[in-house]
Every structure is written in structure tokens, then in C-alpha cells.
Amino acid sequence: MRNITITCLLIYVINLLPVAAFEIELEETFGDNDSVSTVQILSSTDSERFRPVINGFINRNPELSVRYVTASTAEIYTAIATESTTFDLVISSAMDLQMKLANDGFTKTVTLAGNENVPNWARWRSEVFGFALEPIVLLVSKQDFLDLKFPKTRRDLLALMRNNPDIFINRIGTYDPKISGAGYLFSTQDSRQSDTFWRLAEVMGRLNTKLYCCTSKMIEAVDSGELALAYNVLGSYANAELPSDSNAQVIALEDYTQILLRTAVVPLASKRPDLGTRFLDYLISVEGQDILDKQAKLPALNNFEISKLANRKPIRLDSGLLVFLDKLKRSAFLREWDAALFQN
Amino acid sequence: MRKPISLRWRLLVPLIITAIITSALLYFTMRQVTKQAVQATQEALLEKAVTSILEQTRFTENNVEIDLPYNIFTMLGAISEDKVYYRVDLDGLFLTGYEDLRLKNLTVDNEYIFFSSTIFRGVKLRQATVQQLFLVNGKSRLIQITVAQTQLFQEAILRDMSRNAGVIGISFFGFALLVALLATRSFLRPINSLAGTVSRRGAHDLRPVKGPTPPELMPLVLSLNGFISRLTGTLRQTETFIAEAAHHIRTPLSLVKSESQLALRKSKSSENRKHLHNIIESVDMSIRSAGQLLDHALVLYRSEKIDEKRLDLAVVVQHVADNLQPAADLKDIIIKTEIINNGDIFVMADRVLLEVALRNMLDNAIKYSNPDQLIFVKMVLDQNFVRIIVLDNGRGIKGVKTKGIHKRFKRGSNVDDVIGSGLGLAIISEICIILGGSFILKNNKGVGACAILQLPVC
Numbered sequence A: 001m002r003n004i005t006i007t008c009l010l011i012y013v014i015n016l017l018p019v020a021a022f023e024i025e026l027e028e029t030f031g032d033n034d035s036v037s038t039v040q041i042l043s044s045t046d047s048e049r050f051r052p053v054i055n056g057f058i059n060r061n062p063e064l065s066v067r068y069v070t071a072s073t074a075e076i077y078t079a080i081a082t083e084s085t086t087f088d089l090v091i092s093s094a095m096d097l098q099m100k101l102a103n104d105g106f107t108k109t110v111t112l113a114g115n116e117n118v119p120n121w122a123r124w125r126s127e128v129f130g131f132a133l134e135p136i137v138l139l140v141s142k143q144d145f146l147d148l149k150f151p152k153t154r155r156d157l158l159a160l161m162r163n164n165p166d167i168f169i170n171r172i173g174t175y176d177p178k179i180s181g182a183g184y185l186f187s188t189q190d191s192r193q194s195d196t197f198w199r200l201a202e203v204m205g206r207l208n209t210k211l212y213c214c215t216s217k218m219i220e221a222v223d224s225g226e227l228a229l230a231y232n233v234l235g236s237y238a239n240a241e242l243p244s245d246s247n248a249q250v251i252a253l254e255d256y257t258q259i260l261l262r263t264a265v266v267p268l269a270s271k272r273p274d275l276g277t278r279f280l281d282y283l284i285s286v287e288g289q290d291i292l293d294k295q296a297k298l299p300a301l302n303n304f305e306i307s308k309l310a311n312r313k314p315i316r317l318d319s320g321l322l323v324f325l326d327k328l329k330r331s332a333f334l335r336e337w338d339a340a341l342f343q344n
Numbered sequence B: 001m002r003k004p005i006s007l008r009w010r011l012l013v014p015l016i017i018t019a020i021i022t023s024a025l026l027y028f029t030m031r032q033v034t035k036q037a038v039q040a041t042q043e044a045l046l047e048k049a050v051t052s053i054l055e056q057t058r059f060t061e062n063n064v065e066i067d068l069p070y071n072i073f074t075m076l077g078a079i080s081e082d083k084v085y086y087r088v089d090l091d092g093l094f095l096t097g098y099e100d101l102r103l104k105n106l107t108v109d110n111e112y113i114f115f116s117s118t119i120f121r122g123v124k125l126r127q128a129t130v131q132q133l134f135l136v137n138g139k140s141r142l143i144q145i146t147v148a149q150t151q152l153f154q155e156a157i158l159r160d161m162s163r164n165a166g167v168i169g170i171s172f173f174g175f176a177l178l179v180a181l182l183a184t185r186s187f188l189r190p191i192n193s194l195a196g197t198v199s200r201r202g203a204h205d206l207r208p209v210k211g212p213t214p215p216e217l218m219p220l221v222l223s224l225n226g227f228i229s230r231l232t233g234t235l236r237q238t239e240t241f242i243a244e245a246a247h248h249i250r251t252p253l254s255l256v257k258s259e260s261q262l263a264l265r266k267s268k269s270s271e272n273r274k275h276l277h278n279i280i281e282s283v284d285m286s287i288r289s290a291g292q293l294l295d296h297a298l299v300l301y302r303s304e305k306i307d308e309k310r311l312d313l314a315v316v317v318q319h320v321a322d323n324l325q326p327a328a329d330l331k332d333i334i335i336k337t338e339i340i341n342n343g344d345i346f347v348m349a350d351r352v353l354l355e356v357a358l359r360n361m362l363d364n365a366i367k368y369s370n371p372d373q374l375i376f377v378k379m380v381l382d383q384n385f386v387r388i389i390v391l392d393n394g395r396g397i398k399g400v401k402t403k404g405i406h407k408r409f410k411r412g413s414n415v416d417d418v419i420g421s422g423l424g425l426a427i428i429s430e431i432c433i434i435l436g437g438s439f440i441l442k443n444n445k446g447v448g449a450c451a452i453l454q455l456p457v458c
């Protein structure tokens, strides 16, 4: 009898495990091995950053364990939209891809116990829920700015780069929109905000800007002095990862600072949507938000510093986000980007 | 035979049906209008979306550039958070967007925007399609653009709207029902008040019905009044007949009485005298009864046209007592009137009727007293009423069933030995009703009876 139970359990567990055809970065399981059930989470946020919240969740729900799979935002989208994965919750910083998942009908409508914790601007229908903010900032290397004033606006930045090519040549970093979903989102949103962006891209191209896959690499490079500045960096990562005596200085540009929403959706294919919903509910709960903000250093929805940023421009969670995901629109944008950046 | 339908229902049912129909119409109209408004809004946005995509379409040598308008997509989702799908085809081949979204097949020269509804991924969509031919390098190329949106918002609005319309419809219905009830009430009020005035009337009040009446009720009032006047006529004839009959009886009886008295005076034999005495006494009784019959007819007659005046009660009482003293003298009875309050007691009454009532009270007292006794007439003021009390020391009515004693020709068991008509108390009671007073006859504490007539003072 017992054997049968175990076998059944095994079959059940095997069935439960998603077939990982997409590219997984890391997979980690939290909580007791003999837990009753497991919450399957697919996320673009490092498990290291998320650990405090997961532990907080498990403390509240000792009968549960959490299987936390990290992947890039693009892989996450593919995993949910085209592969038969059965994750219970999908966390991503790519708002546009999350939005597309919901619009295209891959997500479940969720009823949250703490529904009122998520303001209207941080949700789309009852399918996409924002749970953390992310200011997109400029990172500069202090040692290169001994004689220079920190730029306050993109116009300042433009003048700075134009006037000091010797400092900045080969020493500017930004996301590669072709390989990073987040980078693509930031640049497309930038292109909507002002024409300065294209001038910026041109100047960056002339200064032979290096393109990166991810924020952490850019942070490292600025901290070490390899880069003089990095444009469009995830602010929370910079704040969390940099030591207090770091060489890198975080600057929120005053003409506008984009604010990204980290969002979560419960996939339609989930076998235990209730567990996904439970985790999401924890994320938006007062306790979850507090842990996110204080321990995980992922700014909560009501983060005070962000709320008082001058000219903050939250990227709106709406159907407009679908536009740049259109393949024609994307190729047109990247063509333009290439033209600006690689003038040769 | 079917039970006749009440007036109230005859009125209420059509009113309620009208209210139901109006409420339902209101509900459906509101729903329809809202539906159209929401649909029109959505179509306007979809139209804007397809036309701006079309406007942004550029052909370069062998390439086509499609630009999806970010702001319009934002707007499409903004009011509703409805899901948005689109598809662009070039020369009938899928170019971008959602390949499983079916393009509406339009004839090539269609230039306007075509709206349709489809089911996409199990959800109902509203879809706007536009197409245009471009001439590029001498080749004509066909661009087809469609933008579709779910209608969850419309459904949500309609749900809200239906709820609101439902509330409004039901409130309207409730209001209409209330109005219908009030209308029915006010409609029936004249009828009820007419019925009230007629039924509140005294038994012999046969005056025609007057007062303001709605014109629709005039036929009823007129025929009622006609009926009353015919009835009055018949009654009057009856009473005239009684009065005449009483008169015709009284005259020969008076003759018999005076002849008998003459014979009594001439007669020597004690036997004869005794017989004659009896005859005279009986004739007296008969005369009195005939008088009472007359009184009764008089009361009925006067009740039709009362002549109310403010009367000094003491004067009336004294007058009646004085009138009856000769009759009392025959039995050596003295009537004592006690007037209190300096005689300052006034009543609003028809003097003739009041006198008849008092006369009958005193008449009984004299009739049922023994010779040489005293009769007291008192007046007691009690708040708004005055009680006229006639006390005698006669046989009283101890142990007599007084129930129904005031009915015509009903007499008590205590007076079997005395001839009487049984009309006295009937006359008094009828006058009481007319004057708005009350009358009781009860046994005195010591000996005799106590008749009390209570009247309102003024």
C-alpha cells in the first residue's frame, strides 16, 4: 500500500515537473522535502534576491515548499506561450511580455485576498499584478567625475558625452536590446518619451558603446572603473549590490526616470493555481511587501524614495506594451537602433 | 353568477399592468441605449486604430513598413482593459499580428471600415477591418488591416447598467404602484364619503343628499335623492294617515267621555256610577294613547326638518311641568322642579321635540305613581352634558326586563294592570337620537323609577 502511494506520488511529481525545453538559469527548492505540495515558480529575478520572501512565505506556510526556477524574461515568455510547462506563478521584470501572455490568453484571472493592496495602476485586469517597482537609472563611475558635474538630465548627459569623448570612448555601457528583453523595453519606452533618446543613441554609437546582457555585469564594470557610465540600469540591483564605498554612483535623471513594474501572473496551464495565487497574495501582503523592500531590496509598491523621485514615469501596464512586441515594429526599431549605434 | 369585480381592482389592474409594461420598456430601452453607446465608443476606437495603422503604412521598394500606434493601443485598453488583437495582411498573405485571427473577406473596392463580431480563442470579439490598394512601382498591392477587441468591458457595463436599470425599473414600478393605489383611493374617496354621509344619518333623516359631489357621481346622487323624496312622500302619507286616524279616534272618544261624565253626574245608582267611572278612565287612557300616536307621528315628521334653537332648559322644563300639573292633580300628585345653576343651562334642540320627550317622561312618572305622591324633576350639569332626571315614588321597575322596552308597543311586566300603548319610551328614544342625547330608565334607590335624559349643552 505504502509502495503504491509512493509510486503514485512519484508519478505525480514527475508529471508536475515541467519539461524544461527552455533555457533554465538556475533551479532551487526551498522548504522541507516532506512538504505536502510545492509551488512552482518561474522567475526572472535571482533566487538570491528573492530568498527572503520565499523564506517568509514558507514560514507562513510550513506545509509548502517552493521550487524556484530562474530564466531570462524571453525564455520565460517562450516557456509559457509555446511550451507545455505547468508553473503556478510566473514572475518577470518584462512587463510587456507578461502583458502579452495575459492578452493572448495564457494567464488565469486571479482573485486575491489582499486585492486592495495592489493599486489600479499596478495591475491589468485581474491577471497581471505588479508587486515591486524598479527605477531605471544611470550609473556613473565617481573617479571619472572628479572634474565633472554629475548629469541631471539626458540633455546634460548628451553634452557631457559630446564634450568629453576622451573619457567616454569605449567606456559607456547599456543594455543590448537585441538580446535583453528588459533592455528592449527600456529603449523602446525611451524612444516614446523623447527624441533625445535617438540623439543619445547616436552619440553613444560614436563613442563605441558596449552592449550588455544584464544589469549586474554593467554594475560590476562601473564599480571596477572599466565603464565610466552605464545607461538604463536596474536601480534596485545597483542599490543592493554595491558596497557603500563603491566607485559607482546611482543617478536618477530628473527629466524623467522610468519606473518598471515587476509583475506576476498565474499561468492558465498551472496545475495548482491556488498555490500560485497564495504566493502572489503573500508578495502583495504587508509582510511580503516589507520583506521585498527591506530585505530583498526590491522596492515595494509604496516605496518612499521612489514615490518622491522627480519626474518619475511609470511604464504603464496597458495594451500599448503589445505594440513594440510586434515583429515588424521590433525589426523596424532594431534597424533604427543599429543605424544609430553602428555608424561606422 | 360571477362575483362582481370590485371598483378598486377594476382601476388597479390596468394601472399596474401599465406600470409593469412601462418599467420593462424603461429597462430594455436603457439597456439598449447603453449597449449602443458602448458599442459605438468601442467601434470608434477600433476605427481609429485601423485607420491610423493604414495611415502609417509606407511602401519602400520591396518593403512595407507597418507602424502600430502605441497611444491608440493604450487607449483601446485604457477604458476597458479589454484584450486587443490585430492582424495585417499584404496581398492576402499574413504579415504580422495574430495569424489565427480571421480576416473578414471584403471585396477589393471596399474602402470603408467594416465591423464584425467573431469568436476568437473562445471569446467574443468586435472587429474592425479596413483594406486599401497601393500602387507600388506599377504593381498594385493590397493591405488589409484588422483590429479586434474583446467585449468584456461592454459586458461589465451592461451588467452594471442592467442592475441600475433594474433598480430604476423596479423603483419606477414601485412608485407607479403607489401612485396607482393613491389614485384609486382618491378616486374612491367621493364614493366612500357619499356612502359615509348617507350611512351616518339618523334613522329618520330623509333630507336630500347635498354637498360637493364629483360630476360623475351626480347621477347616483340625483337618483338617490329622487328615491329619498319618494320614500319621504310615502312616509309622510303614512304619518298623515296616523295623525288623522288618531284625531278621528280622539274626537268621538272625547264625546264619549263628556257624555259619560254627564251620565255620571245624573246617575244615582252606585252600580252605574262605578261602570261609568271605568268607562271614563278607559276613554282617558285611549285619548292618551291616541295622543301618543300623534306624538309619534309628530316626531317622525319633525325629524325630517328639525328646527334647532338655543333653548333655556329651565324654561322648557318648567313649561312642560306646568302643562302636566292638571293631569297630576287628578291623582293629587305634585310635580316639583329643582332648577340649579340659576337656570343658566342652554341646549341646542328642537323645542317641540324636547317638550314631547319631557312630557312622555313625566307622563310615565304620573301614570306609575300612586296618588298623593311627589315627583321630582332635577337638572344635573356634568361637563358638556346636562342630565334631566325625573324621579317618582311609584312602583319602580325592579326585576323588569328592560331590554327592548323602548321599542314601539313594548311594555314592562310591572304594569300589566295599567292600560298603555308602549309608545312613550319609543318616542323618547327617537327624540334622543335626533337631539344627539341618550336616555335611560332605571330603578330608584329607595322606591320608584328614575328616568334620565342626557343632552349636550351649548
Ligand SMILES: Nc1ncnc2c1ncn2[C@@H]1O[C@H](COP(=O)(O)OP(=O)(O)O)[C@@H](O)[C@H]1O
Pocket: B364, B365, B366, B367, B368, B392, B394, B395, B396, B397, B400, B405, B406, B410, B411, B412, B413, B414, B415, B419, B420, B421, B422, B423, B424, B425, B426, B441, B448, B449, B450
Ligand atoms: N315611571 C315608571 N315607573 C315604572 N315603570 C315605568 C315607568 N316608566 C316606564 N315604565 C316601564 O316602561 C314601560 C314602557 O313605557 P312606555 O313606553 O311609556 O309604555 P306605557 O307607559 O304605555 O306602558 C312601561 O310599560 C313600564 O313597564
Ligand SMILES: [Mg+2]
Pocket: B363, B364, B367, B420, B422, B423, B424, B425
Ligand atoms: Mg307611557
